[in-house]
Amino acid sequence: MAQAFVSTCVVLPDGIHSAAVLEDEGIIRAVCAPSEIPAGYAVHDFGTLALLPGLIDSHVHINEPGRTEWEGFRTATRAAAAGGITTLVDMPLNCLPETTNVAALEAKRSAAYSKCLVDWAAWGGVAGDNAADVAPLAAAGVRGYKCFLIYPGCEGFQMVSLQQLEAALPHVATTGLPLLVHAELEEPIAAATAMLNETSNDWRRYATYLASRPDEAELSAIRILLALCRRYRFRLHIVHLATAQAVPMLRQARAEGLPVTVETCPHYLHFAAEEIPDASTLHKCAPPIRSRANREQLWEAVREGVIDLVATDHSPCPPAMKKFEEGRFDLAWGGIASLAVALPVVWTGLSARGFGLTEIARLMSAGPAHLAGLEARKGAIAAGRDCDLVVFDPDAEFHVSANDLHSRHALSPYVSEMLRGRVMATYLRGEKICDLTQGHASFASDLQGRAI
Template sequence: MAHAYISKRIVTPLGTQDGALLVEDGKIRAICRRSDVPSDAVVIDCGNDALLPGLVDTHVHINQPGRTEWEGFRTATRAAAAGGYTTLVDMPLNCLPETTTVAALAEKRRSAKGECFVDWAPWGGAVADNQSHILPLARAGVLGFKCFLIYPGCDGFTMIDQQQLEAALPPIAESGLPLLVHAELAGPIDAARKSLANADWRSYATYLASRPDEAELEAIQLMIRLCRQYSFRLHIVHLSTALAVTEIKAARDEGLPITVETCPHYLHFSAEKIADGTTLLKCAPPIRSEQNRLALWHALRDGIIDMIVTDHSPCPPEMKRQDTGRFDQAWGGIASLSLALSIIHTECSSRGFSLEDIARWMSSAPAALAGLSHKVGTLEAGREANFIIFDTDSEFLVTANRLHYRHSVSPYMGETLRGMVKQTYLRGESIYREGTFTSTPSGREVTL
């Protein structure tokens, strides 16, 4: 039996429409006028609440298997459902074993079975010595590959130097899958840290100086050159410096297949407002200046930054070292799966951006990166019936009970955000409704 979700604001690729979203057998059957709703359909009137496509997050550290004390499929996907996400793509590091071989991928799949409230898919890793595993991983179903040009913080997922990377690029190009790059080089960071030998590591200014813009800029310049040489799909993860925007635009104007993401924390926070010792805001690359933050918003407006993803990277609270407040000792990562949509909507409310912009940045563009546009990312006939009912007017205070991921710590705690996910639907079934979840996880691995 068809269900018709009536709304004044259905956010589609063709604009926001007044009408009905028709759902049948887990798929979107049509978006139609109210008068065209079949007489036998079950009608759900959403009033002025907006209907958006289920969000797609291509940068999530779920950490299972091996580090479920940090996060796991069950807790991460619960938080995702509460935040309006219906598809997550899991990063290949911080889990044990890291997803750098087909055998490790099989372990991840076993650990995810029956645990997921939303759909998920894996990225594979490109590390120092796994070049021979690239094509087998592609054939086994990873959606792309992630690499670090600098030490990633965990020993098991090794950084890749230029020689090793160039050995991996031909099979990556052959696979047709994207390479996601943590774009920082060690040279500028090592030089900066030498000059900070006697600095106060409780000071955010010290941490910011230790990871200068040049580390990102030089890494992006290197990757643009390699993209030109090897003709692979390049994706720059968590762009934090706006200094790279001009070169990225020039490379894309040249026709190079480059996409770029940034994250809510780079668009919401600024270095000038980060108090010393506030290690909950440590991430890498770091949150930079207010001027830089505004420039990232301009790059989104201009279409140079394609998407907003969370880089949800949780850890046990003690690893954030709030006891010492030392940025050099704290784990770098910010968790935001349950809040990201509300954070971005709050920022957009005063900037003239629309729900269509948000749907593009947080759903259709990440879906395209992952190669999943034929299934998810937009409200169109034939797509999976993954959607959310979003109250754009309600405000709420960020408290621990709204986080839903494993550890209830957040740098957003105590903030008032505008825009609330009321319900999340996965293949036409309600999985989250105003603070409560379905009792049986129905998420599954999504494939190309």
């Protein structure tokens, strides 16, 4: 039956309106005034609760096939649904095999089949000498490519040298797809780490870890990437920007007309180095969470539009890999799990700084949809798009508990944080896939998520 989703706060591309979203067969057919709902529609009236477009997380490590003890499609898509995320775009690592050729892409699609509560797509990998795989991966349906200019942190996925990257870039440019880059260089990190080890620094201290990955590691990488972008005119996307010192050169690149986009992550906008306890390896990620002043400068880059989107870089692992007993940042896995709480984390920061809900739609739906080439189907409440919706209470406040995470391992630095805004329900193509109105998550038994 056709449905009408009604609210006094529907977040549309042109602003917030009292409206009805008309759905039939999973597609938004029209958006109209509540008084104009045609006869025969089943009406769901959410009152003053906000209706947001389904969120898209364009930076997720699902880790299947090969490392389902870390996460997996079943648990990752469940956590996503609880967080209002209706589409995930999966990174080409830390799964095994890595998604660096068509056979590995098909293996991932087979592994995901019938396990997904939300839709998903795949990034391919530019790794080592696989330039010849770039075009076939595009033809097979990847949404773009990911590469590392530094060791990725686990065996399997290879970083690229500058020579290997330049061999791949003409192929990437020809596809028209974006290249997502982990922008840190090894040399500044190696030099800083050597100096810290020579002076017997304590690796249980967060300050030691932060000093081991200086801003210059990001800055030098971004300078090189912008120079390559000028030469090859490929679509460059900087993932998980952590240093605000890069904002001026990114602003200038945009002014030049370079095809550059930028993301940051919820943890860089929420936490600050001064507040991270020593031995709290749950906070370890790469690049690292930097200072309070740096965080506020990232928020200014969000306000200015230099930062195009926010993505989680959801990168979970088994508890033992966080080295809780040792508490050493140099030994612990670097990754933060946040799929189920990313929306309230970002809204907590946005609302405290005077932003409105339209910024959530820009940063966490429209921006990622554009990056991944999903605008025809996702990213906005508009006629012709999939009817992916989030019912959101922007005024609710809650302390995060482990039960709120819904990932395979209930590990996150967000546990015990006080956040603002709560997902009340998530709809995928008009079907309710998660209901949180009773204070706990109830998930649909029918797994309708698709590879897109």
